[in-house]
Amino acid sequence: MxxxxxxxxxxxxxxxxxxxxxxxxxxxxxxxxxxxxxxxxxxxxxxxxPQSYLYSEVYKHFAREFKGANIVIWNAEEKQSDYELTRGIRRLPNRPFTMRILEEGDIAAGAIQGAFSSTQTNIVIPTSNSNAALAKLISQLLATFGKIRDYDIRLFGYPDWPTYVKDRIDDYFEWDTYFYTSFYTNxxxxxxxxxxxxxxxxxxxxxxxxxxxxxxxxxxxxxxxxxxxxxxxxxxxxxxxxxxxxxxxxxxxxxxxxxxxxxxxxxxxxxxxxxxxxxxxxxxx
Known part of the structure; x- marks a missing residue:
């Protein structure tokens, strides 16, 4: 055998x-x-x-792929929040990108645009992997920047996101979306x-x-x-x-x-x- x-x-x-x-x-x-x-x-x-190995690979390739970008961490403050991903990105040594943190208070106060760069690619990462948080994020980005925008804005998210494709595929294309995963079938x-x-x-x-x-x-x-x-x-x-x-x-x-x-x-x-x-x-x- x-x-x-x-x-x-x-x-x-x-x-x-x-x-x-x-x-x-x-x-x-x-x-x-x-x-x-x-x-x-x-x-x-x-x-x-294992998660520890997976996150290590995510951080390594994230830093390489988005070198020179402006990373916007969007704090969704939900029970389903996955702070491990964003915590690890925030702790990366010698980060090859700039970073802004949008807290719930900033979002509620309409201070979203100030976290974004007009000269860099903006990569938005919500702290929650839920479909509801993603829907809210997209709605608030659309209200702030509109469909025709001068800012280069992209989303980065979680292995759960493929399960939302039926509801979100048009949003994924519109917002130039990435997610990490160990399993994916086209x-x-x-x-x-x-x-x-x-x-x-x-x-x-x-x-x-x-x-x-x-x-x-x-x-x-x-x-x-x-x-x-x-x-x-x-x-x-x-x-x-x-x-x-x-x-x-x-x-x-x-x-x-x-x-x-x-x-x-x-x-x-x-x-x-x-x-x-x-x-x-x-x-x-």
Missing amino acids: DVIFGPLYPKHIKPLADFAKANQIRLVIPFTSKDNEVYSNPYIYQINT NLMPEAMNFTQSYRKWYSKDLTNTPPKYGMLGYDTGFYFLKGLFTYGSEFENNLSNVKFTPIQIGFKFSRADNGGGFINKQLFFVHFTKEHEIIKMNFD
Whole structure:
């Protein structure tokens, strides 16, 4: 046996990880990102990136992508607020961009425009990942700057934002929107369309429309490992970046955990809805 995929439930990870380690079998954990077995078991591959690793990648690529911009952090003051993202961006050493903070009081007092630059690209990040906060933000930006504006304003947000596409796609294009994610499928991509059609034919139902789509996750994960093992055999671990295939939803960029642990997938995407009505999946290799 060369590889085990699973388990589904977190309570089964420890006994299965012990079995894999005792028998020197690769264990691919596709679901949870919160289990710690990967840090001490060299045979584990963790597909879903732990938050600490994910944010580290977001900060690195954010600083590179938006060098020279004016970052506007929009404090939504909601229960769903995700301050970890904006806190990390605020704490970046040697920030290659300027930064303004808009508090709720500033927003209520109509002092929005003063936080924006007329000469730099303005990247607006709300502190909440909710659809309601996003709707309120867009409404207030529109009231302040209008549809025809002299300011270059773009939005940057969260992995939850793809689930709002049905309501927000026109807004995403209009406001030149970015969000970060580990999972994304452009449903107009030929590979995605073919997979969706085949899935419907095989199982007589549609894929669930919540990220990640588990059918696609299974396909990408299985294809990557089975092709890699078929191609490289016992040298698979030395060729993790050389496995060639076109993933539908998730990518693979494995990094060995410290102190003899397993492998953690650090693949991250920025998805960009451009004003030209293109959807660009930005892959950072």
